[in-house]
Each structure stands twice: as C-alpha cells, then as structure tokens.
C-alpha cells in the first residue's frame with residue numbers, strides 16, 4: 102500500500118513564533134484548532150503559553166513580537 106507513494110504526508114501547521122511543526126493539520130478548521138491566535142496564526146503549545154503569559158502583562162509588546170515573527174518567516 103505504501104510502496105509507490107512515499108511522500109503522502111498530511112501538512113501540519115508550523116508555529117508562527119518558533120517555526121516548530123505543530124500537531125495541527127493545515128486542513129483543520131480554525132474554530133477546531135488549539136493554540137490558534139486569530140489574526141496571527143498557529144502557535145505551538147510552548148509559544149501559546151508564553152504568549153498568554155506575556156499578554157497578561159503587556160499586550161502591545163506581544164503583538165510586536167508576533168509581527169516580527171511573521172515578517173521573519175515571510176523573508177525566508
């Protein structure tokens with residue numbers, strides 16, 4: 102069954118902050134995703150917790166970090 106098609110892989114979202122692959126399939130509807138920031142993107146558990154922690158203190162800084170991360174990814 103897997104003899105010929107060796108590259109059939111589900112596509113997983115990558116964390117927008119650290120680039121780690123998450124366990125969220127890119128085909129997963131946003132409302133069913135965990136650790137998804139509306140307007141930002143998919144986060145891994147670690148970054149999600151980090152962001153939640155920092156957003157409790159300083160929301161503006163958090164947004165700037167996300168923007169930086171997205172711009173960094175877009176450059177590559």
Ligand SMILES: [Zn+2]
Nearest residue numbers: 116119145148
């Ligand atoms: Zn991450």
